[in-house]
Amino acid sequence: GSQDRYEALLYGEGLLKTVFKAVKAGAGGLGLDRVFITGVSPVVLSDMTSGYNVGKNIYLEPELNALCGFTEAEVGTVLGHLSAEGADGTAAEPTAWNPAAALQTMRTFYNGYRFSEDATESVYNPTLSLYFLDALRRHGRYPRRMLDENLAMDRNKLIYIARLPHGEDLLIEALSGDDRVVIPELVQRFGVADVLAAVKDQPFMASLLYFFGILT
Template structure:
């Protein structure tokens, strides 16, 4: 997409001040939400290898005119396929940028499962488990083998904590102020989207009173996330739920029957999993008490499954986990300087 750089990034800072690495990377995308979390560890491992091999096949097709030869894939071990890909890339003037979306998705699904969930999870991330091994390969590949950058997204730091010895070179940007509204809509953006939506509706809906009514409804249901450390930053709207609302409203000019789409709601299995941990039920019940919101001194950021299962960790650990899962969000600080959370 080198020819579309100006179109895609021209009005952004990176477009106005491009770096020397502009348009210089091959890009490999992985999405671990496509890995099947069902079955024993052998089945899950096979699913992971199939996914990585499939992405490498797509990479090979997309860049075939820019590669000196096709990438040889090992149908059993995709980590070998990844090494082969890097061998081919290293024969070009370019390097590889690896994106891993939802890196902890299938591991979290396994962990929350009622069928040997914890045991299977530990087999995947512990010792020489396939997830830890994968990140060891990624780390080694960045040591002069052609992998130049890695960008990873996920839900919680639990899995990353458990594989830290395999991949201890990450820089966490989750709570940096400048990224606060990267993945959410601001109030101004919601107002602009609503204005465009109401142009398709009758004059009744365009009245200021009705418009304010809709904005109030949107604030109540969707405006509840603060990701940064700066307490003065405004909350941001959940974009998936907001777009669900606007998609319905622009079609019918009326509210959806269900403001919270069941298919998009937070994962009940994960909440149930947290409730089943030591102190979990008390923490979940406290989160529902709006008169006395949960408070902690600081967010935990180094979890690990073993730590979650220890009763001596106390409720603060689980409050942090519910925050990362999107069940709770930061609402400020109490008179004693503790972080306050709300649903």
């Protein structure tokens, strides 16, 4: 099943573990000076154990909070440029949309990502922001669908959380928009065994939602 395939990749001489062991060896004096890795979940890192135990997680560092997002100032600047250019790319024809109103719309739909609890500013999702800005540039109006379907949340992840004890209540809190999901500490490392068998309390489930990209 899926768990067997996952374990085959990570344990023993699995493909993923072999790759990370090679990277680890390369960074130990065999040609790699620095290694920067993205897209690896805490579940994989926890289960990797000795395969790659020399990494340092930096995704919660406040100085890197805006590394993978746009600030509101950046979004506002682009909207101003698009408005000044006009709907057809020239200043001769004014746009049918207002930059301030467009920024408010983007703030509602695309803002709110805060990857560090010490960060003072939330950032905009870059893929969704570019999707919106491209519609303004090409068509002179908002996109008919505010969410790019390429980034639609994996339903299976939500179904998994919803089926856990009190998981549905947690999702309702998360989607209420009232910033009501509060946990004492973010769980940063957990293996697949924890996901399958550990006690699923609110800190555990909220941490999963964070790393799934639902809560930030």
